[in-house]
Amino acid sequence: MSPRKFTGKIRTDPWESLARGPREVMASLWDEYLTDVLPGSKKSARFRGLRRRIEEAAGYDEIFQKWNSLAPEGRAQAWRRLLEAARLETEAARRVCLRCGECCENSSPFLLVSDLPLFLQEVLTWNEVYALPRGDLVVTREGQPLILKEERLRVRQVLGSRQCWFYQVVQKRCRIYERRPEQCRRWQCWDEPPEPESSEFLTREHLFGQIPKIWDLITAHQKRCDRTQVREVLARLAGGEEEAGDFLFEALHFDHHLRQMLLREWNLSTAATEMLLGRSLVDFLHALGYKATLTPEGVYTLRPGEQE
Known part of the structure; x- marks a missing residue:
């Protein structure tokens, strides 16, 4: 009796699909698996960054290229390698900044009193920061309008966007990461960060x-x-x-x-x-x-x- 042909119905029996299907089937199942286990939207920078780390750790590109020539036992080992990398990298990054740019592309920080030394060190100048007086209108990191009840100082955003002035999208890096403002250090794209106390915010009176x-x-x-x-x-x-x-x-x-x-x-x-x-x-x-x-x-x- 000749072996059954692979029908392409990969979700009916995913294990058979992995054992007998081409690499495109494996890639589709892998994509679905990551969508289920990784936090956030597939379009989010954190999701993309974490996926990249997992696939680099597991050697995904090599697995994909060799998949069609692997025997079922080899495919099982390769798949387990992917799952283990996903588990380890997800656990390691659970409450850690991946420098993915999720926060930086959607907002710029308000400055706190603890950021005063950044002006003395000329990390920040008058050209990179602007004042938001009481009653001014801002857009939050979630994209919601907010009327300020008290004054804030904020790092500029790239014209026509909400991207932080210091974030470089192509390089995916912050120009002042090692000396970034305090609110940047506190932000958590994986969770709702605590709001600073009113007394913590830097104002023009502190400076002038x-x-x-x-x-x-x-x-x-x-x-x-x-x-x-x-x-x-x-x-x-x-x-x-x-x-x-x-x-x-x-x-x-x-x-x-x-x-x-x-x-x-x-x-x-x-x-x-x-x-x-x-x-x-x-x-x-x-x-x-x-x-x-x-x-x-x-x-x-x-x-x-x-x-x-």
């Missing part, structure tokens, strides 16, 4: 509170361009109170001229002005769905626009 020339400028701007008050004014304007707009238009002009002064007289970069003052009021309004435009006559106009 003892420098009157800078601190007076920051506090004056905060008073005249307060984000929370801007939100209240927008709500009143939406309710038909046109006179409420006086505060907003004065704030827009003050914000604009102060930034121009910092650019011209202090020779700061645009990025550095955002370290002192936060993002411009024009950008803040854009995030809320309004477009503020400075006319050639030097007057701001405001109209609904596209919300971020």
Whole structure:
């Protein structure tokens, strides 16, 4: 009696499929196995990174290339090698940062008081960090909008994305990994990281509170361009109170001229002005769905626009 032909129904009897099927069948079963046992989505950077480590440890490429020529006993040994590598690598990486980029591609860290030395060491400068005053709008690592109840300082993100300024996607590396901020060290893509205490967050006062020339400028701007008050004014304007707009238009002009002064007289970069003052009021309004435009006559106009 001639042996049965392999039918290609790999999930009816996976062990027969491994013993008799071609390497493409093995690859399909291996993919399903990893999807079942590894944490997270197949598209996540952590999943991909852990899979790469497992397959390197087990010699997956060699197994795949030789699979068709292996006898059933050899296939069984190779499959056990894959399973053992999966077990060992998964256990070793259970609560360890794999430097996969999952956190780095989806967010940048808020700075904590313990990060102050990074400025003294010039790991961080005014050009890589920006202020988020109370009432500002941010997007969390999970992609959810959040209105800040208190001030934060944050490492910049690559324009048009949520990727951290210091993360290099192609090389899959952080440019300052060995001296990365504290929140980066605490993040856990395999679990929900604990939220820092309010007292831990670094603010502009920690950096500039003892420098009157800078601190007076920051506090004056905060008073005249307060984000929370801007939100209240927008709500009143939406309710038909046109006179409420006086505060907003004065704030827009003050914000604009102060930034121009910092650019011209202090020779700061645009990025550095955002370290002192936060993002411009024009950008803040854009995030809320309004477009503020400075006319050639030097007057701001405001109209609904596209919300971020």
